[in-house]
Amino acid sequence: MLINERIRLVKPLRELSESLFTDNEIFEVEDAGTEWNPGSKHRIMKVLKRGTTRFIERFEREVTALESIEHPNIPQTNGVDDYFTFAPSRSPFNLRCLVMDKIEGxxxxxxxxxxxxxxxxxxxxxxxxxxxxxxxxxxxxxxxxxxxxxxxxxxxxxxxxxxxxxxxxxxxxxxxxxxxxxxxxxxxxxxxxxxxxxxxxxxxxxxxxxxxxxxxxxxxxxxxxxxxxxxxxxxxxxxxxxxxxxxxxxxxxxxxxxxxxxxxxxxxxxxxxxxxxxxxxxxxxxxxxxxxxRLTRSKPFIFSAVIASISLIGLLAYTLGFPVYANNLVAQGQKLEEENNTEQAQKLFDQAVKIRPELSNQISKFYFDIAGRVKEDLELEKKYYNLAAKYNPNDIDSYNNLALACQFLRDIDCVNNTYEQLFRLEPNSWTGHYNLANFYETQEKYDLAQEQYNLAIKYGQEQALMAVNNLSRLNNLQGNYAQAQKLAIKGLNKAPSSDKQLRSALYKNLAWAKLMQKDYQGADKDLQTALKLDSQRVDVYCLLSKAKEALGDINSASGYGEICLLARMDTWLPEVQKWREELIERIFKKK
Incomplete structure (x- = not known):
């Protein structure tokens, strides 16, 4: 059987089934090749047997995923040539087929x-x-x-x-x-x-x-x-x-x-x-x-560590006096902490602070520095910023960073308690209000987010232009397009020309507001400006696709839409996800 003048079935890769629980069959095929994938080779073809909406949607999600995910260790496919329908003889409906590279092993x-x-x-x-x-x-x-x-x-x-x-x-x-x-x-x-x-x-x-x-x-x-x-x-x-x-x-x-x-x-x-x-x-x-x-559980290590600790502490206390003794307690505690023995380290630190209270700031800075080195492990980061704040309860930076770690962990009690401490020490901390607004926004508590963004703008003035930008974006999300436009213009009037990323974000929010108010020409112009300032913004490509489609420029809309779908983002914004889903729905409807 030759399909689409290029696909020839070789053999099924599992026993063919008439079961209602099997929605697809998988074959090894010989593919004569396409412009995208030249040369004859053996590949895999998955065939969807059911024509119901639910199974088609799931099958097409697989096609979209394999096209979108760029990694050499997943099956490679090209939806343009490798996803198609086929009508076998005597069949009442078309079969959907997906061809992908065969993985040896x-x-x-x-x-x-x-x-x-x-x-x-x-x-x-x-x-x-x-x-x-x-x-x-x-x-x-x-x-x-x-x-x-x-x-x-x-x-x-x-x-x-x-x-x-x-x-x-x-x-x-x-x-x-x-x-x-x-x-x-x-x-x-x-x-x-x-x-x-x-x-x-x-x-x-x-x-x-x-x-x-x-x-x-x-x-x-x-x-x-x-x-x-x-x-x-x-x-x-x-x-x-x-x-x-x-x-x-x-x-x-x-x-x-x-x-x-x-x-x-x-x-x-x-x-x-x-x-x-x-x-x-x-x-x-x-x-x-x-x-x-393995080392610390060995009997020789435990015995020698106990003897060495007793001898060292006794000798230091006797010969050098308590100030030097306290300093050495801190040094030992730092070594234990570097070996992940936090409980024993804190015991030594607490003893040192009792002898010399001024050492608390040094210990706090030690934990603050460790927290900065474990950025990939949020639980550890939270733990160390907590310890930094414990030894220096007036350190604003520790509370700011602790709050951010708790936000990423979605530890709401920790977020609330930490910001309460932060604002008690520094009520006018614009960065604190800005970060709290970000947290409320991720929880879709938009009223609280707006309140905190406004406080950030009040206390931060020219430093808080990102808060102006985010407030503009938030108004767009809520459908307050006139207010979003007003805020974006305010931000552009104050943003320095050297800060291209901020200006690009503001132009994007301005264009978004214009687009939703059907000013398609104005939206297109502002989006082109945003793209010149920062060509990596995926949300700009998504909005350009919508603007060009509204202006009747279907070719440009298609090109921008493809970038919107396939480009990778460091931060996943809900509106981009929504725009991508709308694009995919329109693509499949056209098919």
């Missing part, structure tokens, strides 16, 4: 059936490889929802590939996003999320149709447990909270790494690492922690 479920449980070193390597892929997947705005050993392929050269994006979801389509947007089905009263899960790999929130990006981390942790134990997950016992009891089956795994895997598999998604960046940072630190763990 064996999936890890097949591999572990014929190999011994993997070592800790290999587990760390494989975990880091998959998280690095997942990092790009999440940054592109998707989460996988079906990570498991059978969906990871080991290439003969040792690299891992993540496959089967059939369950992929946009981050903006999560249960929490639907709740936040109020997208409840008027007939059922429920939020329209499809529940897709794999037994023993998917967390409870995903089984209940409430998956979040951290659901991928749960599945990833269970995948590694499958590989380090060599035991099928269904054969591992669980405790009363549903957590796997697995450590006795993997004696090669040290406690720090085992603790980390259990954190990935925490029942509550809020107890798992919040981002892929944090996981990657933690993985870099784990070998050091494992080495320290």
């Amino acid at each position: 064996q999936d890890l479920e097949e591999w572990i059936e014929n190999h011994a449980p993997i070592s800790q070193a290999l587990a760390l390597d494989w975990l880091e490889q998959i998280v690095a892929i997942l990092d790009i997947v999440h940054r592109t705005g998707f989460f996988h929802r079906d990570i498991k050993s059978s969906n990871i392929i080991l290439h003969p050269q040792g690299q891992l590939f993540l496959i089967d994006f059939g369950a992929v979801r946009r981050v903006t389509d999560t249960y929490l996003a639907k709740v936040g947007a109020g997208e409840r089905d008027v007939r059922t009263g429920k939020y329209p999320i499809t529940s897709i899960f794999s037994h023993y790999y998917s967390p409870l929130e995903q089984i209940n149709g409430k998956a979040v990006p951290q659901s991928d981390f749960f599945a990833l942790g269970r995948t590694i447990v499958r590989l380090v134990t060599g035991v099928n997950l269904m054969d591992l016992p669980t405790d009363n909270k549903g957590r796997l009891i697995w450590r006795n089956k993997a004696p090669q795994i040290d406690k720090p790494f085992a603790d980390f895997l259990d954190q990935l598999m925490a029942p509550n998604p809020g107890q798992r690492p919040s981002t892929t960046e944090i996981i990657l940072w933690r993985l870099k630190k784990l070998p050091e922690q494992n080495k320290i763990y």
Whole structure:
């Protein structure tokens, strides 16, 4: 059978099924090639057997994800040539087909059936490889929802590939996003999320149709447990909270790494690492922690440490006197803290401060500096800024940074308590009011955000022009376009010509307001100015697509729309997600 004059079926990659539970079939095919992918080669083709809206939407999400995610270790495809419909003879409807590159190797479920449980070193390597892929997947705005050993392929050269994006979801389509947007089905009263899960790999929130990006981390942790134990997950016992009891089956795994895997598999998604960046940072630190763990648990080390501490403290107190003794306590405490022994370090610090209270500022600065070095681990950052504030309760910088760490962790009590302390010390802190406004905005508490942005502008004056910009954007989000336009013009009148990024953001907000008020020519002009100032702003390309379409310039609208969809963003703004989804809907409607 020759399809589209280029695709010839070679063989099915699994037994063909008439089951109602199988919505697609997968074939190895010979592809004669296209302009995008020249040369004849063997590839994989997935064929959707069902024509219902739900299955088509899911299939097209996979197409969009594979096109959007730029990583060499996921299946490569080009939706222009590789996604098409095909009408076989005697079929009442068209079949949707997706062709992608074939990945050589064996999936890890097949591999572990014929190999011994993997070592800790290999587990760390494989975990880091998959998280690095997942990092790009999440940054592109998707989460996988079906990570498991059978969906990871080991290439003969040792690299891992993540496959089967059939369950992929946009981050903006999560249960929490639907709740936040109020997208409840008027007939059922429920939020329209499809529940897709794999037994023993998917967390409870995903089984209940409430998956979040951290659901991928749960599945990833269970995948590694499958590989380090060599035991099928269904054969591992669980405790009363549903957590796997697995450590006795993997004696090669040290406690720090085992603790980390259990954190990935925490029942509550809020107890798992919040981002892929944090996981990657933690993985870099784990070998050091494992080495320290083994060393500090050895009997010779414990005995010698106790004897040395007693001897050293006694000698210092006797020969040098209390001031020098206190300084040495601080030095010992710093060394213990660098070895992650915070509890013992604080005992020494507290003793030192009792002898010399002025040392508290030195200890506070020590913790402040450590916090600045652990930016990738928000929990550690929060811990150290807390300690910095403990030893110097009047340090405004510690409270500012602590508040930001708590914001990223979404620890609302910590945020409120920290800003209360900060404003007690410095009521006119414009940066504090600006950061608190950002936090309220992420919670969609727009009235509170506006109040804090206005305070930032009041106290910061010319320094707080970013608050003017954000306030303009916030008014656009709420539909107050005239006020958004007024604020953007105010900001442009004061913003220095050298600050191109700020001026670009202000022109974008001005154009957004004009676009929504149907001043399409004015919006187009301001967006072109914003683009000249900062060509990396994805939101400008999205708005240009809308403006050009409104002006009837369909070719330009299409070009800008493609950049809007495919460009990568460092910060995910909800309006950009919405504009991308609108673009995708229009594209699929045209198809």
